[in-house]
Amino acid sequence: MAEIKGAVVVDVERCKGCGLCIVACPKKVLDHSGDVNSRGYDYVKMVNPDACIGCTSCATVCPDSVITVYRAKI
Amino acid sequence: MTDQELKEIMKPENIVYKKSGLLRDNIMHYCPGCSHGVTHKLIAEVIEELGIKEQTIGISPVGCSVFAYNYIDVDWQEAAHGRAPALATAVKRLLPDKYVFTYQGDGDLASIGAAEILHACNRGENIVCIFVNNAIYGMTGGQMAPTTLVGMKTATTPYGRNVDRNGYPMKITELIAQLPGTCYVTRQSVETPAAVRKTKQAIKKAFLNQKEKKGTSFIEVVSTCNSGWKIDPIKANKWMQDHLFKFYPLGDLKDSVKDDPESYKQYIE
Numbered sequence: 170m171a172e173i174k175g176a177v178v179v180d181v182e183r184c185k186g187c188g189l190c191i192v193a194c195p196k197k198v199l200d201h202s203g204d205v206n207s208r209g210y211d212y213v214k215m216v217n218p219d220a221c222i223g224c225t226s227c228a229t230v231c232p233d234s235v236i237t238v239y240r241a242k243i
Numbered sequence: 244m245t246d247q248e249l250k251e252i253m254k255p256e257n258i259v260y261k262k263s264g265l266l267r268d269n270i271m272h273y274c275p276g277c278s279h280g281v282t283h284k285l286i287a288e289v290i291e292e293l294g295i296k297e298q299t300i301g302i303s304p305v306g307c308s309v310f311a312y313n314y315i316d317v318d319w320q321e322a323a324h325g326r327a328p329a330l331a332t333a334v335k336r337l338l339p340d341k342y343v344f345t346y347q348g349d350g351d352l353a354s355i356g357a358a359e360i361l362h363a364c365n366r367g368e369n370i371v372c373i374f375v376n377n378a379i380y381g382m383t384g385g386q387m388a389p390t391t392l393v394g395m396k397t398a399t400t401p402y403g404r405n406v407d408r409n410g411y412p413m414k415i416t417e418l419i420a421q422l423p424g425t426c427y428v429t430r431q432s433v434e435t436p437a438a439v440r441k442t443k444q445a446i447k448k449a450f451l452n453q454k455e456k457k458g459t460s461f462i463e464v465v466s467t468c469n470s471g472w473k474i475d476p477i478k479a480n481k482w483m484q485d486h487l488f489k490f491y492p493l494g495d496l497k498d499s500v501k502d503d504p505e506s507y508k509q510y511i512e
């Protein structure tokens with residue numbers, strides 16, 4: 170059966186590591202990467218990509234328009 | 244998930260959310276997690292969706308959002324501190340076919356600019372006013388604003404705001420809703436996906452009101468200033484929900500059209 174799957178792309182250099190997307194995600198897909206971008210911010214990444222449903226919650230609350238969200242039936 | 248599956252999902256036709264094309268590529272100067280960024284993004288999305296980029300003029304304030312003109316790709320004028328509604332009045336009257344909006348913080352709007360906003364709303368200028376209320380002067384280092392809650396610690400109220408010394412917190416949005424020139428007065432927020440979507444609808448409605456010449460539309464966005472409040476962005480959102488929302492309850496205060504001038508003639512007849 171076809172399943173709705175999502176994925177996000179984080180624009181690493183724009184991310185300020187504020188963490189608002191992490192708590193907005195209902196599926197606990199995102200977390201800090203533990204690495205920093207050129208501006209010194211601990212940017213976020215998908216740590217649990219299988220769980221992403223492409224709901225856009227993370228991108229919607231992001232103040233810096235960092236996240237692009239994809240959703241597809243696969 | 245395999246790389247192949249990820250590739251399948253990450254096709255351009257599957258994009259369901261991306262940065263607004265009306266936001267420039269430069270990185271905003273705001274602190275991590277600042278509500279200004281979300282509010283900017285919503286304005287950009289609304290202008291883009293309404294297809295009014297070339298007809299829109301923003302008036303930016305003094306405060307952290309002083310550089311708003313660097314981020315949203317429309318025409319802008321920079322106002323002196325608190326004077327955005329006066330400048331917006333001039334721009335809209337000279338160029339009535341343009342969509343004109345102001346963007347102001349609570350220090351800018353409720354303190355030094357209290358006269359300008361009240362009179363623009365009282366005149367019923369056909370503009371949109373966006374009011375970012377983070378209950379503090381963010382830009383200058385977290386001093387008390389008229390909107391600061393009683394007991395709230397700021398750089399100028401280190402023991403907490405005290406009514407005897409500092410006066411009462413001001414609900415300027417409630418004052419504005421009383422004014423006959425306003426058509427739409429609402430208080431929203433941007434800390435959850437649902438709140439962000441509601442605020443976007445409110446901003447869109449305000450621009451459409453301007454198209455229909457209904458009067459002044461005023462949108463307060465109850466916001467955080469995590470740097471000024473000296474807590475992290477996630478705790479700041481929680482603090483806002485627990486405290487600011489109690490004093491500044493969310494929702495529409497007015498949704499109609501400005502008063503009919505005819506109804507004012509009876510007093511002199």
Ligand SMILES: Cc1ncc(C[n+]2csc(CCOP(=O)(O)OP(=O)(O)O)c2C)c(N)n1
Nearest residue numbers: 305306307324348349350351379380381382
């Ligand atoms: C005439 C004048 N007086 C005072 C200042 C100093 N000043 C700059 S921003 C600001 C207050 C900003 O607070 P707010 O409008 O709440 O914006 P925020 O930074 O919180 O978004 C003040 C008092 C100034 N720039 N010009």
Ligand code: SF4
Nearest residue numbers: 184185187188190231
């Ligand atoms: S909300 Fe945006 S800026 Fe903040 S951590 Fe997430 S992606 Fe980065």
Ligand code: SF4
Nearest residue numbers: 194221222224225227
């Ligand atoms: S799109 Fe939804 S499920 Fe996927 S990371 Fe963002 S918030 Fe989580």
Ligand code: SF4
Nearest residue numbers: 273274277307381468
């Ligand atoms: S000082 Fe406050 S209002 Fe200004 S950018 Fe930082 S968090 Fe935002």
Ligand SMILES: [Mg+2]
Nearest residue numbers: 348349379381
């Ligand atoms: Mg402020």
